[in-house]
Amino acid sequence: MRFALVIGLLYLFLVGVKALESGINGFGEGFSEGMLESVRNPVAGLFAGILVTVLVQSSSVSTSLVVAAVGNGTLPVTFAVPMIMGANIGTTVTNTLASLGSIRRPQEFRRAFAGATMHDFFNLLAVALLLPIELATGYLTRMAEATARFLTGSTDLSQISNPDSPIKNAVKVPVSAVESIAERLSASQTALAVALLLFGLGLVFLALTQITQNMRLLMAGRIENALNAVLGRGAGIPAIVIGILITVSVQSSSITTSMLVPMVAAGVLTLQNAYPVTLGANVGTTVTALIASVAAERPEALVIALVHLYFNISGILVFYPVPVVREIPIRLAKRLADVATEKRTLVGVYVVAVFVIMPLVGLLVAQ
Amino acid sequence: MVMRFFTGSGDQVRELSDEVQSMLVACRHTFDAAINAVIGGTDPQAVGPEIRKTDRGINRSERRIRRKLLVHASTRGADADISWVMVLMSVTKDIERIGDYAKNIWDLSDYGVDLSGDDDADHLRFHRDEISGLIADTARIFAEQDADRAHEILQGGDDIQDEFDEHVNELVGTDRPASYAVPRALLYRYLKRVVAHLLNVLSSIVMPVDRLDYYDEAKADRD
Numbered sequence: 001m002r003f004a005l006v007i008g009l010l011y012l013f014l015v016g017v018k019a020l021e022s023g024i025n026g027f028g029e030g031f032s033e034g035m036l037e038s039v040r041n042p043v044a045g046l047f048a049g050i051l052v053t054v055l056v057q058s059s060s061v062s063t064s065l066v067v068a069a070v071g072n073g074t075l076p077v078t079f080a081v082p083m084i085m086g087a088n089i090g091t092t093v094t095n096t097l098a099s100l101g102s103i104r105r106p107q108e109f110r111r112a113f114a115g116a117t118m119h120d121f122f123n124l125l126a127v128a129l130l131l132p133i134e135l136a137t138g139y140l141t142r143m144a145e146a147t148a149r150f151l152t153g154s155t156d157l158s159q160i161s162n163p164d165s166p167i168k169n170a171v172k173v174p175v176s177a178v179e180s181i182a183e184r185l186s187a188s189q190t191a192l193a194v195a196l197l198l199f200g201l202g203l204v205f206l207a208l209t210q211i212t213q214n215m216r217l218l219m220a221g222r223i224e225n226a227l228n229a230v231l232g233r234g235a236g237i238p239a240i241v242i243g244i245l246i247t248v249s250v251q252s253s254s255i256t257t258s259m260l261v262p263m264v265a266a267g268v269l270t271l272q273n274a275y276p277v278t279l280g281a282n283v284g285t286t287v288t289a290l291i292a293s294v295a296a297e298r299p300e301a302l303v304i305a306l307v308h309l310y311f312n313i314s315g316i317l318v319f320y321p322v323p324v325v326r327e328i329p330i331r332l333a334k335r336l337a338d339v340a341t342e343k344r345t346l347v348g349v350y351v352v353a354v355f356v357i358m359p360l361v362g363l364l365v366a367q
Numbered sequence: 368m369v370m371r372f373f374t375g376s377g378d379q380v381r382e383l384s385d386e387v388q389s390m391l392v393a394c395r396h397t398f399d400a401a402i403n404a405v406i407g408g409t410d411p412q413a414v415g416p417e418i419r420k421t422d423r424g425i426n427r428s429e430r431r432i433r434r435k436l437l438v439h440a441s442t443r444g445a446d447a448d449i450s451w452v453m454v455l456m457s458v459t460k461d462i463e464r465i466g467d468y469a470k471n472i473w474d475l476s477d478y479g480v481d482l483s484g485d486d487d488a489d490h491l492r493f494h495r496d497e498i499s500g501l502i503a504d505t506a507r508i509f510a511e512q513d514a515d516r517a518h519e520i521l522q523g524g525d526d527i528q529d530e531f532d533e534h535v536n537e538l539v540g541t542d543r544p545a546s547y548a549v550p551r552a553l554l555y556r557y558l559k560r561v562v563a564h565l566l567n568v569l570s571s572i573v574m575p576v577d578r579l580d581y582y583d584e585a586k587a588d589r590d
Contacts, residue, residue: 220443224379227438232431262441268434 002218009211011170013064014295016203018171019196020068021297022179026193031074039075042082042135044366046127047359049086054355059091060208060251060288061201063308067289068200070304071296077141077303081134084289084308085127086359088282092120093355094254098261103344108265110341115264115271118333119257119278120354125329126315140314144306152299171295208288212252219249227259227277235273240316243280253285271330279320282312379439380448383432383455384510390428390462391506391568397421397469398561399499404476405554406491408483411476418473425466429459454571457579458509461564465502468557468564480550491554497527498561505565509572517572524566531559 024031039045053062066083069075075083099116102108134140175196182195216223226242247256257278263269289305296302320326340347397418404411436455440447482488501520508516538552571579 216444217446220446221379224435224438224442227442228435231434231438259441263437266437268437 002214006211006214006218009207009214010291012203013207013211013291014167014171015174016200016205016207017064017068017071017292017295018168018175019178019200019203020065021072021200021295022175023193023195023197023200024069024074025072026189026196028189028193031193039079039083041366042079042131044363045079045082046086046089046131047362047366049083049088050090050355050359051086051363052083053087053090054093054359056205057094057254058205058208059087059253059285061204062087062090063286063289063305064204064208064292065201067292067296067301067305071293071298071301073298073300077144077300077307078138080304081141081307081311082131084304085131085311088308088312089120089123089127090355090359091254091285092116092123092257093351095119095257095261096351096355098258099265100347101262102265103347106341108267109344110337111267111271112261112265113340113347114330114333114337115261115269115274116257116333117336117350118271118275118329119281121329121332121336122275122279122315122319123282124354126311126319129318130311130314134311140307140310141303143310144303147306148299148302151302154299165294167294168297208251212250212255215250216255219246223249223259227263230273230277231263231269235276237276239273239276240280240283240320243277243282244284245280246277247281247284248287251285251288253281256281256284271334275326275330276320279312279316282315283309286312379435380451383435383439386428386432386435387455387458387462388506388510390425390432390459391465391502391509393421393425393428394462394465394469395499395502395506397425397466398472398502399495401469401473401476402495402499404473405480405550406482406488406495408481409476411473415473415477418470422466422470425463429463432459450576453576454579457576458568458571461567461580465561465564468561472554472557475550475553478550482550482554487551494558498558498565501562501565505568509568512572514573517569521566521569521573524562524569527562528559528566531555531562535559 039048049062049066052065053059056062063084066075066080066087070077070080095116096113096119099109099112102112130140178199179192179196182192186192186195223246226246230239230242243256246259247253250256260269260274260277264271264274286305286309289308290302293301293305318325319329336350340350400409400414400418400421403409404414432455436452440449440452482491504516504520507513508520534555535552538548538555541548567580570581
């Protein structure tokens with residue numbers, strides 16, 4: 001029963017993405033140009049990605065927005081890549097906030113904060129390294145395009161408009177209905193676009209929240225089993241796979257990483273064992289954008305969703321296999337946690353600086 | 368490890384209850400071996416390593432259950448069965464203590480105490496069988512959450528403890544030598560503690576969480 005509900009919610013999610021796509025389209029060319037102008041600078045795109053994700057507290061929602069904007073042709077893939085990377089950074093704020101629960105118990109807090117911020121450091125380092133490489137070589141986009149061409153069976157993605165898929169057709173029906181209702185209520189094109197955008201955002205939010213809640217209940221036993229196995233047998237590739245599986249199940253990397261925080265805080269899960277689960281969560285969360293791309297009009301939506309996936313896989317390939325490199329985010333997180341435990345006011349400063357001031361100032365300066 | 372995601376039963380509460388039952392089975396094993404080294408004529412050195420090994424296993428089970436309870440609470444959040452988590456935290460501590468008392472009983476034999484041929488050996492063996500059976504009953508009752516049977520045993524549990532107290536009181540005032548009184552006083556005291564911890568485990572089936580853990584106190588001190 002609950003599974004059927006989740007399938008229904010996935011459908012609503014796709015309807016939401018489609019509505020977002022139509023809403024963005026409805027603003028017309030002026031809006032598209034303004035949006036393009038604001039994220040033309042990749043640094044601005046990156047910070048916009050962080051800021052939007054922090055605001056909506058969900059990289060699934062922000063990446064779905066990006067997929068919708070790419071899917072209707074408003075946002076080119078190259079401009080969307082830094083935004084997707086920013087979403088990866090922005091989403092880590094949730095488990096950092098979760099670690100504050102133990103702020104009154106110094107030893108516990110030291111472990112919890114380190115456990116949460118190693119995810120921050122991993123994502124910051126991955127972006128610092130991979131964004132310049134992507135800008136210089138475009139390797140992520142090229143890999144994603146090649147995969148999309150393979151999956152769609154086309155040699156030129158720009159020529160594909162919308163292969164007749166039953167899912168896309170099923171998703172269009174309620175959006176068209178909302179469009180016609182909104183048209184009847186208001187003649188203004190902008191009002192229609194706003195209505196569709198709000199409807200889409202609301203639906204995406206609602207569907208993702210409900211999917212996460214229901215899947216968490218459905219999968220709780222399996223998640224417990226898997227995490228018990230991580231506690232018992234330690235880290236490694238299997239722990240990464242478990243991180244992926246849990247996150248795909250609950251459709252939220254924040255949920256996965258926030259589950260780890262109390263275990264790290266209590267000292268039953270070491271940072272070294274939690275780290276690969278966190279990396280798996282990064283990969284697992286990309287499934288939302290991949291699902292969202294199913295509803296999108298253009299195949300570039302699939303390309304940007306695949307960029308998200310390949311970016312996170314690249315991060316793991318760079319930072320996980322070599323033990324010395326693997327330890328870098330963990331050591332940085334431990335050092336920050338030591339400082340934060342001594343001066344707890346710095347915790348607030350860190351959260352506000354990294355997740356609010358840095359992206360806000362960066363966005364303004366870059367524009 | 369990854370297969371645990373797909374193959375686990377998904378019923379963690381059941382799995383943890385089974386693990387508690389296994390702890391009690393291990394406790395009975397150590398108790399029987401330990402007390403037989405004192406009153407059953409078993410060579411203490413023959414059973415010592417096995418008792419220590421089983422006790423380490425009991426300790427490991429306690430830690431494993433605690434970790435699993437933490438995972439349960441972290442994973443389920445507001446949907447976690449918090450009262451069950453608290454019950455299991457409490458009963459595993461009681462069961463671990465039973466393992467410790469079994470070791471204390473074995474220590475008596477290691478000090479050279481051998482009561483197997485003494486006048487009161489049959490009486491002591493009666494208590495051995497009574498408590499060994501009680502451990503087995505507790506394991507079954509806990510697994511089945513049999514509230515009626517738990518009530519019955521709890522009602523009679525105080526009588527058993529009172530009898531052990533009377534023995535200790537008699538031994539405190541006895542004119543017999545310390546080599547007679549001290550081992551018996553210690554043994555009766557340990558037996559009383561084992562029973563008290565078993566009653567604590569049983570009380571978790573019928574008592575609210577805030578009333579747990581008081582069966583190791585005198586009846587008058589429980590309110």
